[in-house]
Amino acid sequence: MITVDLTKNQTLVLNTLSRASGPLSAYTILDQLRAEGFRAPLQVYRALEKLLERGLVHRLESLNAFVACAHDHDHAHGLTAFAICEKCGQVSEFSDEIVEGRLKDWAGKSGFRAAKTTIEIRGNCANCA
Amino acid sequence: MITVDLTKNQTLVLNTLSRASGPLSAYTILDQLRAEGFRAPLQVYRALEKLLERGLVHRLESLNAFVACAHDHDHAHGLTAFAICEKCGQVSEFSDEIVEGRLKDWAGKSGFRAAKTTIEIRGNCANCA
DNA sequence: TTGACATATGTAATAACGTTACATATCCAT
DNA sequence: ATGGATATGTAACGTTATTACATATGTCAA
Ligand SMILES: [Zn+2]
Ligand SMILES: [Zn+2]
Ligand SMILES: [Zn+2]
Ligand SMILES: [Zn+2]
Numbered sequence: 001m002i003t004v005d006l007t008k009n010q011t012l013v014l015n016t017l018s019r020a021s022g023p024l025s026a027y028t029i030l031d032q033l034r035a036e037g038f039r040a041p042l043q044v045y046r047a048l049e050k051l052l053e054r055g056l057v058h059r060l061e062s063l064n065a066f067v068a069c070a071h072d073h074d075h076a077h078g079l080t081a082f083a084i085c086e087k088c089g090q091v092s093e094f095s096d097e098i099v100e101g102r103l104k105d106w107a108g109k110s111g112f113r114a115a116k117t118t119i120e121i122r123g124n125c126a127n128c129a
Numbered sequence: 130m131i132t133v134d135l136t137k138n139q140t141l142v143l144n145t146l147s148r149a150s151g152p153l154s155a156y157t158i159l160d161q162l163r164a165e166g167f168r169a170p171l172q173v174y175r176a177l178e179k180l181l182e183r184g185l186v187h188r189l190e191s192l193n194a195f196v197a198c199a200h201d202h203d204h205a206h207g208l209t210a211f212a213i214c215e216k217c218g219q220v221s222e223f224s225d226e227i228v229e230g231r232l233k234d235w236a237g238k239s240g241f242r243a244a245k246t247t248i249e250i251r252g253n254c255a256n257c258a
Numbered sequence: 259t260t261g262a263c264a265t266a267t268g269t270a271a272t273a274a275c276g277t278t279a280c281a282t283a284t285c286c287a288t
Numbered sequence: 289a290t291g292g293a294t295a296t297g298t299a300a301c302g303t304t305a306t307t308a309c310a311t312a313t314g315t316c317a318a
Binding site: 007008009010037039040042043046064 | 265266267268270275
């Protein structure tokens with residue numbers, strides 16, 4: 001398994017997300033990286049694009065925000081679901097083969113060719129509920 | 130079962146979505162309703178808010194867009210999943226009790242209190258694949 | 259080494275999506 | 289009639305994402 005090095009900007013963005021306790025918007029990342037020389041949103045979006053491709057970062061569609069992958073290595077993701085606490089911002093990442101299978105079954109029966117699936121549960125985590 | 134009448138603006142927005150062949154953004158709805166006197170985004174967002182509460186409209190988080198509910202009556206929704214064709218824009222709405230149960234199980238084990246769950250499959254429909 | 263190509267970066271401007279604030283109107287129950 | 293709840297009108301603003309164009313850097317083959 002080959003691992004391509006991250007570029008400078010990709011590394012800065014990934015480190016910012018990894019240090020954060022919850023999801024960050026692209027503009028929050030930008031603000032946190034101004035000290036490192038970032039000046040424009042595109043610098044963040046371009047880095048995010050590559051990090052997303054490699055599965056090192058996930059986009060939370062219901063939040064328009066991004067999180068570092070909870071897994072510590074660059075593994076292939078199956079279908080990943082996210083539980084997002086609306087109080088403390090904590091995000092839990094989990095997979096369920098049965099859910100994945102059922103959605104695959106639906107796609108098979110319907111002739112739908114799935115490219116990307118989003119599962120996001122909004123609510124309150126055990127600590128906050 | 131009581132049914133509260135929709136207001137004028139709610140009716141206009143719902144009709145616009147019902148006539149559309151796919152999801153519409155709030156600003157597209159606004160543009161289509163300028164002839165009816167709409168002038169500002171808030172007129173659309175306020176109508177959408179009520180329509181979403183009543184389950185007559187759904188928000189597609191991964192698209193920042195809205196669709197009329199595919200069911201012709203104002204029924205209670207279980208967990209609803211959406212399959213969105215990225216080529217023709219067609220949206221299929223379906224439910225799966227097993228998926229719903231598995232996610233509930235995960236929440237139960239984790240102590241997570243779910244408020245709203247989003248499932249969206251992006252890809253190509255049978256006609257477009 | 260040089261030129262050609264792909265990839266990465268810098269910057270400004272603009273587009274797209276959503277909310278806050280405040281004023282006015284309408285409906286309905288007392 | 290009047291007070292409160294709901295709906296509407298309008299402007300201004302805030303947030304999220306993309307387009308366009310220029311510059312820089314790395315790789316590879318001639
Ligand atoms: Zn992950
Ligand atoms: Zn929490
Ligand atoms: Zn529906
Ligand atoms: Zn299609």
